[in-house]
Amino acid sequence: GAVVSQHPSRVICKSGTSVKIECRSLDFQATTMFWYRQFPKQSLMLMATSNEGSKATYEQGVEKDKFLINHASLTLSTLTVTSAHPEDSSFYICSALPPGGNEQFFGPGTRLTVL
Amino acid sequence: DQQVKQNSPSLSVQEGRISILNCDYTNSMFDYFLWYKKYPAEGPTFLISISSIKDKNEDGRFTVFLNKSAKHLSLHIVPSQPGDSAVYFCAASLWGAGNNRKLIWGLGTSLAVNP
Numbered sequence: 482g483a484v485v486s487q488h489p490s491r492v493i494c495k496s497g498t499s500v501k502i503e504c505r506s507l508d509f510q511a512t513t514m515f516w517y518r519q520f521p522k523q524s525l526m527l528m529a530t531s532n533e534g535s536k537a538t539y540e541q542g543v544e545k546d547k548f549l550i551n552h553a554s555l556t557l558s559t560l561t562v563t564s565a566h567p568e569d570s571s572f573y574i575c576s577a578l579p580p581g582g583n584e585q586f587f588g589p590g591t592r593l594t595v596l
Numbered sequence: 597d598q599q600v601k602q603n604s605p606s607l608s609v610q611e612g613r614i615s616i617l618n619c620d621y622t623n624s625m626f627d628y629f630l631w632y633k634k635y636p637a638e639g640p641t642f643l644i645s646i647s648s649i650k651d652k653n654e655d656g657r658f659t660v661f662l663n664k665s666a667k668h669l670s671l672h673i674v675p676s677q678p679g680d681s682a683v684y685f686c687a688a689s690l691w692g693a694g695n696n697r698k699l700i701w702g703l704g705t706s707l708a709v710n711p
Contacts, residue, residue: 583628
C-alpha cells in the first residue's frame with residue numbers, strides 16, 4: 482500500500498515553456514501532498530504544501546506565480562513550472578500524507594531539464 | 597539555519613556489522629522523527645519513525661533511538677547488508693503554516709556496505 486506515482490519521470494523543454502508534473506496517490510486518499518525539489522548532492526527542499534480544495538502553502542522564497550500547484554482531487558496534485566528557465570532544472574519529488582498519518586510517501590521523482 | 601543535521605556525509609561498513617547513522621536537531625517543536633532511504637534519481641522510501649514521547653522503536657534490522665535531552669537520534673542497522681547501501685535522510689516533523697504538518701530534512705548520509 483501507500484503507492485505514489487509521478488508523471489512524467491523525465492522531461493526536457495525549451496526555455497520559456499511551461500511544464501506540468503502530476504502526482505497521484507494510487508491506493509489511498511491524500512488530503513495533503515507536498516512538492517520538493519532536490520539539487521545534486523543536496524537535501525530535499527520543501528517548495529509547497531498542497532491541500533485538496535484549497536490554495537497551496539508556499540515556503541519562503543518559492544514564487545507561487547512561477548510554481549503553480551493544483552490539488553483538485555484527493556488523489557491528484559499537479560505542479561506547473563511556468564516560463565521555465567535553465568535554473569529551474571532540478572529533480573522534483575512529490576509526497577502524499579495519508580489521513581491521520583505522520584509518514585509521507587514519495588513518488589519516484591521527475592527530472593526536469595530546461596535547455 | 598540547518599535545523600536537522602547529519603554531520604557525517606558518508607559511512608562505510610563491512611557486511612554483517614552494525615551501521616549507526618546519527619542525526620541532531622535544534623528545534624524543540626519537532627514531535628516526530630523519520631528515517632528515509634534514497635537511491636539516486638528515485639524518491640525517498642520510508643524506513644522507520646519514532647514519536648517524541650518514545651526513546652526507541654524497532655522494526656526488524658532497523659532500530660531508531662531518540663535522546664530528547666540531547667536532541668539526538670540515531671538509526672541502527674544490524675546486520676548490515678550490501679543492499680542497504682543508499683543515502684539515508686533524517687527528517688523531523690512539526691506543525692507548519694496553514695495547520696499542515698511539514699518535514700524538515702537533514703542533508704543525508706551516504707552508507708556503503710562492503711561485502
